[in-house]
Amino acid sequence: MVRRKLLRLVFLLLxxxxxxxxxxxxxxxxxxxxxxxAGMMTSNGIWLQPGMLLPVYKFLPQTITGDGSVAVxxxxxxxxxxxxPLEDVVNGRPRFTIVNTQTNSxxxxxxxxxxxxxxxxxxxxxxxxxxxxxxxxxxxxxxLFLLLNQLFxxxxxxxxxxxxxxxxxxxxxxxxxxxxxxxAAADSTGRALQQETVIGAVVQVPMFVKTGRYSQTPTxxxxxxGGHISLLFKTTDVTEGGGFSLDxxxxxxxxxxxxxxxxxxxxxxxxxxxxxxxxxxxxxQAVWDAYPDADAINVPVPALVYDAPDISQTQxxxxxxxxxxxxxxxxxxxxxxxxxxxxxxxxxxxxxxxVAITSPADGSTxxxxxxxxxxxxxxxxxxxxxxTWSSGDGSLLVTGTLPAAGNVNATATDLxxxxxAGFPAGIVVQLEVEDANGAVRQAAIMLYPSxxxxxxxxxxxxxxxxxxxxxxxxxxxxxxxxTAVYRFGVxxxxxxxxxxxxxSDLPGVVPDAIGFRTKMIAFGWxxxxxxxxxxxxxxxxxDCSLGGIDCTSGVDRVDFAYYAGHGGPGGLxxxxxxxxxxxxxxxxxxSTMRWAGFASCQTLRVQGYAAGSEPIRRWFxxxxxxxxxxxxxxxxxxxxxxxxFVDNMRPVTFLGITLSQLSIREAWLKTVFDMNAGxxxxxxxxGTNGVNPVNNKLPRSGDPALPRPFPVSSYHWVWxxx
Numbered sequence: 001m002v003r004r005k006l007l008r009l010v011f012l013l014l015x016x017x018x019x020x021x022x023x024x025x026x027x028x029x030x031x032x033x034x035x036x037x038a039g040m041m042t043s044n045g046i047w048l049q050p051g052m053l054l055p056v057y058k059f060l061p062q063t064i065t066g067d068g069s070v071a072v073x074x075x076x077x078x079x080x081x082x083x084x085p086l087e088d089v090v091n092g093r094p095r096f097t098i099v100n101t102q103t104n105s106x107x108x109x110x111x112x113x114x115x116x117x118x119x120x121x122x123x124x125x126x127x128x129x130x131x132x133x134x135x136x137x138x139x140x141x142x143x144l145f146l147l148l149n150q151l152f153x154x155x156x157x158x159x160x161x162x163x164x165x166x167x168x169x170x171x172x173x174x175x176x177x178x179x180x181x182x183x184a185a186a187d188s189t190g191r192a193l194q195q196e197t198v199i200g201a202v203v204q205v206p207m208f209v210k211t212g213r214y215s216q217t218p219t220x221x222x223x224x225x226g227g228h229i230s231l232l233f234k235t236t237d238v239t240e241g242g243g244f245s246l247d248x249x250x251x252x253x254x255x256x257x258x259x260x261x262x263x264x265x266x267x268x269x270x271x272x273x274x275x276x277x278x279x280x281x282x283x284x285q286a287v288w289d290a291y292p293d294a295d296a297i298n299v300p301v302p303a304l305v306y307d308a309p310d311i312s313q314t315q316x317x318x319x320x321x322x323x324x325x326x327x328x329x330x331x332x333x334x335x336x337x338x339x340x341x342x343x344x345x346x347x348x349x350x351x352x353x354x355v356a357i358t359s360p361a362d363g364s365t366x367x368x369x370x371x372x373x374x375x376x377x378x379x380x381x382x383x384x385x386x387x388t389w390s391s392g393d394g395s396l397l398v399t400g401t402l403p404a405a406g407n408v409n410a411t412a413t414d415l416x417x418x419x420x421a422g423f424p425a426g427i428v429v430q431l432e433v434e435d436a437n438g439a440v441r442q443a444a445i446m447l448y449p450s451x452x453x454x455x456x457x458x459x460x461x462x463x464x465x466x467x468x469x470x471x472x473x474x475x476x477x478x479x480x481x482x483t484a485v486y487r488f489g490v491x492x493x494x495x496x497x498x499x500x501x502x503x504s505d506l507p508g509v510v511p512d513a514i515g516f517r518t519k520m521i522a523f524g525w526x527x528x529x530x531x532x533x534x535x536x537x538x539x540x541x542x543d544c545s546l547g548g549i550d551c552t553s554g555v556d557r558v559d560f561a562y563y564a565g566h567g568g569p570g571g572l573x574x575x576x577x578x579x580x581x582x583x584x585x586x587x588x589x590x591s592t593m594r595w596a597g598f599a600s601c602q603t604l605r606v607q608g609y610a611a612g613s614e615p616i617r618r619w620f621x622x623x624x625x626x627x628x629x630x631x632x633x634x635x636x637x638x639x640x641x642x643x644x645f646v647d648n649m650r651p652v653t654f655l656g657i658t659l660s661q662l663s664i665r666e667a668w669l670k671t672v673f674d675m676n677a678g679x680x681x682x683x684x685x686x687g688t689n690g691v692n693p694v695n696n697k698l699p700r701s702g703d704p705a706l707p708r709p710f711p712v713s714s715y716h717w718v719w720x721x722x
Contacts, residue, residue: 040276043325044221044303048345050278053270055214056351057157057306057318058438060264062114069096069109069116072261075149076118076246078105086654090312090647099652099659105246106652106660113226115259115311117674123244124232124254125666127183127694127718129199130243131235131252135178140166141250142176142203142231148249151229151258157265158222159210160229177204179679181232184606185716190617193714200254201236202673202720205229207260209306209318214270220320225639225675226259226308232673257674259311265318268437271351276302279322279343286505287329287338290496291581296330307342310644310675317438319352320345325635329573334582336568337601339506339638352439353381357431358407362445362500365424368417368453374410374429376443378402381435391415392428392492392510392532394518418530419452421553425535428494430510444494444504446533484705487558489529490517491536493565493575499533508638512564512599516642520560523650524701528558536565538580541572543589550590559594562642567600567631570615585615588622594706595664595696598631599641604681606633606719616683616717623685623715625708627693630668633719634679645671649698663695665718672720681719688713 039049066085074081078100085096094111104123109116123130143166146152152160161175181200185193207227212218222228235243235252246253284299291297302322309315322345327338344352359375366372374397378385389397389410398410408431418425426446434440492513494504504510513532521527531540540555542548550556566573572583585603590596598604605615619629648670651661662670665682672680686692687709694716696706 038275038277040280040301042276042304043301044305046217046220046304048273048276048304050275051272051347052217053215054217054220054273054320054345055211055270056268056320056346056437057209057265058268058316059318060266062262062264064094064096064109064111064114066096069107070098072109072116073098073107073118075151076105076107076256077248078103078120078244078246079107079118086652091314093312093314095312097652101659104660110311112314113259113309113311114262115226116261117255117257117259117311117670118246119255119670120244120246121660121662121666121670123234125669127199127716129197131237133180133198133201133233134236135180135201137236138178138201138203138233139174139176141233141236141253142205145231145247145250145253146205146229151261153207153260155264156213157210158260158263159208159219160205175206177206178202179204180721181718182606182721183716183718185714186617187714188712190612190620192611195611200232200234203231203233204676205231209265214267221303221305222260222308223303223305223323223676224307225310225637225677226313226315227306228257228259228676230257230673230676231255255670255673257676259674260308268317271346273320273345274322274347276322276345280324283324283327283341283343287327289498290505291329291331291336294329294331298328299324300326302343304345310640312644312647313640315438315440316434317440319439331582334568334571334584336566336573336582337635338566339508339601339636341506342508342638349380351381351437353385353433353435353441354379355431355433355441355443357429357443357445360445360447363448364445365448365450366415368449368451369414372412372415372447374412374431376408376431377406378408378433379405381439381441382437383435385433385435387431387433390430390432390514392430392514393530394514394521397429415447415449416530417449417453420529420531420535420537421549422452423535424449424452425530426532427530428510428514428532442504442507442510444507444510446495446499483702484559484699485526486560486699486701486703487526487528488520488560488562489527489555489558490531491540491561491563491565491574492532493536493573495533496566496575497577506565506638508640509564511640512642513562514642515640515644516562516564516646519643519646523646523698525560526701529553533575534578535576536574537576537578538572538574538583539578541583542587545589546587548587551592555596556590556592558592561593561596562599563597564599564642567598567603569602569605570618572598572600572603585618586621588619589624590622591625591710594627594693594708596626596629597645597668598629599636601632601635601678604629604631604633604683604717604719606681606717607721616681616719619683620715623710623712625710626685627696627706627709628665628682628684630665630682631680632678633681634722636678637676639675639677641671641675641677644675661697663697665694667698679720679722681717683715683717685709685712686714686716687711
């Protein structure tokens with residue numbers, strides 16, 4: 001591809017007539033080259049120049065109470081104000097949950113941010129049509145609901161598009177974004193059983209930071225997992241009665257996510273921005289380094305946004321970021337789509353600390369069972385600093401404060417020691433630092449055991465009594481009396497080749513994968529593998545009969561496989577260069593694995609292809625006893641998706657009594673919706689034995705083994721458009 005140039009030279013040829021004797025000719029000399037002002041129009045229409053000043057903010061502290069959460073719940077007639085909230089702790093802060101068991105409606109509010117989610121899972125995330133969907137009406141009803149309940153932010157720092165009226169039907173620009181929810185089905189041969197059908201709509205209301213008070217830029221969009229307002233509708237037709245709604249004021253309202261609710265900001269100061277084109281070129285070079293054999297790479301112009309965190313995460317500072325979406329890499333005819341890359345927009349050294357792990361070196365080995373001395377360096381930003389050392393097995397090594405720039409030390413004992421098909425498997429060690437202004441930066445390295453533990457024995461029995469590499473017999477299902485020891489595994493691509501330089505390519509993958517793992521272990525599941533970066537192999541996903549190792553040391557020996565990294569239509573882009581970096585879904589045959597979650601871009605892509613050729617169909621062969629695959633139709637944001645996903649799968653209990661529990665697919669959709677992570681998709685099979693896994697809930701180890709939908713009678717999939 002043709003790479004964009006950093007600067008464009010403008011040469012002004014100024015003829016200068018030199019009068020000399022008649023024996024010489026007049027000559028014209030060019031003036032010195034003059035550089036055009038460096039700058040870029042971002043993809044969201046903001047002119048950005050190096051050195052331009054943009055403001056940074058701090059979030060003001062607030063106190064979130066149960067009574068205050070009940071008051072929020074009273075905004076929704078199906079939740080009400082008569083139910084006492086349940087209180088638990090998430091990420092060290094309280095969460096208040098109000099469950100109306102009569103209407104199956106829930107409101108949860110997080111003490112970390114004050115934001116809330118309201119939803120009825122059986123209505124919002126089901127596959128039934130509740131009435132007609134008119135996108136324009138969905139936009140109108142979303143605006144009307146927010147306006148009537150005074151839920152639009154109204155302060156000096158945060159805004160939304162014009163909220164004085166909600167009727168955009170008279171040729172006015174409509175700023176809201178609408179995504180349709182669709183479903184389709186095919187029989188076991190791939191022949192369509194159900195053409196795509198619209199069953200709902202998601203409306204997103206843009207939010208922005210009013211930067212004009214402090215800079216020449218009037219507004220900058222608010223984004224990230226916590227910077228959005230989202231509403232989900234199952235119908236918009238009032239004449240049909242609307243069916244269920246969270247609130248009587250509008251029809252068909254199934255879910256609302258307001259993670260920024262009640263937050264307020266304090267101005268910290270203005271800081272100079274980086275050269276956006278130079279940053280774009282750096283990102284492009286990093287992608288070329290990761291994919292040296294690519295036929296083409298396209299790194300589009302970034303957007304400028306303020307990145308707000310997930311609703312459950314405490315964040316002190318709010319800074320502008322360059323958001324690189326839709327990065328595409330073409331390798332051997334396959335298009336790989338990268339998870340969104342976020343880069344700080346402010347000049348290094350002006351805002352935020354510089355963090356590095358100086359010892360041991362990235363890629364070093366350690367002797368199992370011995371202590372490993374760690375040293376990190378913190379400079380720049382605003383002291384004092386709060387720092388945390390952690391490892392990829394979820395262990396918190398050290399946390400502390402540093403009063404001034406300098407080094408921080410830690411000792412890691414009993415680092416997790418794993419082997420991958422006889423090879424030592426690396427473990428991530430991360431240093432995360434927050435300075436006094438609330439700026440957060442990380443550094444990470446991979447360490448490898450000097451000796452790998454004993455290799456895995458492929459004849460190990462799975463939880464249905466079958467050999468792990470044996471195909472499921474026709475019509476077989478586990479007897480209800482047999483209990484299961486449920487197992488899971490994680491593949492994580494936080495750093496793509498060349499490993500080490502520049503730190504993590506996808507820093508969001510680190511808390512994503514680690515969070516999924518630690519939450520599943522806390523729920524009682526057994527971790528079978530934990531493969532990162534160079535140890536995350538394509539062969540792990542490929543069937544043994546097709547040259548893979550899925551049945552011996554790969555994914556087809558666990559019940560739940562989780563992948564966080566890059567992907568593409570119908571496949572995964574692995575961070576290891578062993579054998580192949582691309583796994584095509586057509587090479588999947590899973591008889592032991594029940595569920596897989598793909599936190600990657602477009603792995604279950606549906607949209608943009610002719611009927612019958614959608615990339616999601618490449619996964620049909622995976623269902624040799626598998627239940628459901630969950631992923632994205634669109635690109636995915638680089639967010640810590642995994643821990644929230646597990647939280648949403650776990651039951652809500654009170655005094656040991658389960659009040660509610662989302663199904664696995666409901667939890668996936670809700671997590672995407674809550675975190676503004678992209679446009680999800682999932683696919684499952686129904687067996688000729690009548691087994692339908694659509695409402696599978698995450699079991700505990702010791703629960704009865706779930707029957708398998710095999711042989712396959714039909715395939716069913718759901719996706720959200722973009």
